[in-house]
Amino acid sequence: MAKDNIKIYKGDIIFTKTPDKFESIEGGYILVEGNKIKKICRELDESCKNMEITDFGDKMIIPGFVDLHLHAGQFRNLGLGMDKELLPWLETYTFPEESKFQDTRYAREVYLEFVNALLESGTTRSVIFATLHKEATDILFDLINQSGMGAFIGKVNMDRNSPDYLIENTEESLEDTEYFIKKYANSSELVKFIITPRFIPTCSSELMTGLAELAQKYKVPVQSHLSENTGEINWVHELHPESDNYLGVYDKYGILGQDSAVMAHCVHNDNKEIEIMKKKRVFVAHCPTSNINLSSGTAPVKKYMDNGIDVGIGSDISGGHILSIKDCTAYALQASKIYNMYVDKNSPILKTSEAFYLATKGGGKFFGKVGSFEEEYEFDALIINDRNADKSLEERLQSFIYSGALSDIERRFCAGKEIKKI
Numbered sequence: 001m002a003k004d005n006i007k008i009y010k011g012d013i014i015f016t017k018t019p020d021k022f023e024s025i026e027g028g029y030i031l032v033e034g035n036k037i038k039k040i041c042r043e044l045d046e047s048c049k050n051m052e053i054t055d056f057g058d059k060m061i062i063p064g065f066v067d068l069h070l071h072a073g074q075f076r077n078l079g080l081g082m083d084k085e086l087l088p089w090l091e092t093y094t095f096p097e098e099s100k101f102q103d104t105r106y107a108r109e110v111y112l113e114f115v116n117a118l119l120e121s122g123t124t125r126s127v128i129f130a131t132l133h134k135e136a137t138d139i140l141f142d143l144i145n146q147s148g149m150g151a152f153i154g155k156v157n158m159d160r161n162s163p164d165y166l167i168e169n170t171e172e173s174l175e176d177t178e179y180f181i182k183k184y185a186n187s188s189e190l191v192k193f194i195i196t197p198r199f200i201p202t203c204s205s206e207l208m209t210g211l212a213e214l215a216q217k218y219k220v221p222v223q224s225h226l227s228e229n230t231g232e233i234n235w236v237h238e239l240h241p242e243s244d245n246y247l248g249v250y251d252k253y254g255i256l257g258q259d260s261a262v263m264a265h266c267v268h269n270d271n272k273e274i275e276i277m278k279k280k281r282v283f284v285a286h287c288p289t290s291n292i293n294l295s296s297g298t299a300p301v302k303k304y305m306d307n308g309i310d311v312g313i314g315s316d317i318s319g320g321h322i323l324s325i326k327d328c329t330a331y332a333l334q335a336s337k338i339y340n341m342y343v344d345k346n347s348p349i350l351k352t353s354e355a356f357y358l359a360t361k362g363g364g365k366f367f368g369k370v371g372s373f374e375e376e377y378e379f380d381a382l383i384i385n386d387r388n389a390d391k392s393l394e395e396r397l398q399s400f401i402y403s404g405a406l407s408d409i410e411r412r413f414c415a416g417k418e419i420k421k422i
């Protein structure tokens, strides 16, 4: 190893290689070269003896959190409108707020606040919906790039069943999408573009066909919403009676399977949809806070995991009221208990290690080798001063997930570099 490029971090390390159990090393070492982990060990060998070590003492070193689904343009609405279900909530609160991003000054102000709050919450990677506005979305790209966090960002597409003040012309929507693809899709930066049809009801057949062509031509990933709420699902069936199910509508346009895709929610998917998800590498962004807030239901997360489908956690702000994935992880654990108590008593509840896996390596897979402390993984990490060193590492992590404060997160790293507020 070329010693000059190696950074060594020491501390109480805990992570999940597999969902079923934690890996932990008290007073262990992580050797990082550039953006990647070279080695993780209990003892340093002779060749490292004279190298400089950053010693975090008995603080915890955990992987950075991954937020697989959130809406930056809804940041100012956090905690608002939880008295409504999805469709009236969109009309009353969400669409009016998103329309404000026409104003680039407003966009810059809110997105700056959002980027710093996201970083502070311990998220190092995220998959983000911006709004339909081209200039505002460009501003969000700039700010996330400055922060050093990794992200996929999508300019939202919506050309039907939307209010007059928040709707696009189909042709312009496709042109703007191609502009972002060309500008960012093959960027070596940590921030990339993702094609983002809002959901089936707001996207015409012409728009979906055009987006699928772009996904095929440039091999770009896709994100959208799927089977969140029964009112929404019925609406999709009315709009597309020719299709067996909701995911089948996305699939018939050819938008799935070109690159990976993230579908947020997946609360009410049927077995045919699960088959499509397996075949087309569809990730589930499980959004427990949002699903409960908007009375959507609870997703069968264990069923997806048992079927080999990739699952991560999404804050889904502002359907979700909390930006922190740490807190959403506790909600995911609670949601799985609600699912077990009220939906399917035969469905086992999530273990803490499984929920933590979803919040790190599960969602991290969408970015490649991210979310774990294994060799060749990118070094995304949080240093946690939890003042709990008398307990076992697993107990400390559990306590941090449920009851820790964001101020316990002392330092943050993404792709080998320390990241700070901008």
Ligand SMILES: [Zn+2]
Residues within 6 Å of the ligand: 069, 070, 071, 225, 264, 316, 319
């Ligand atoms: Zn959403």
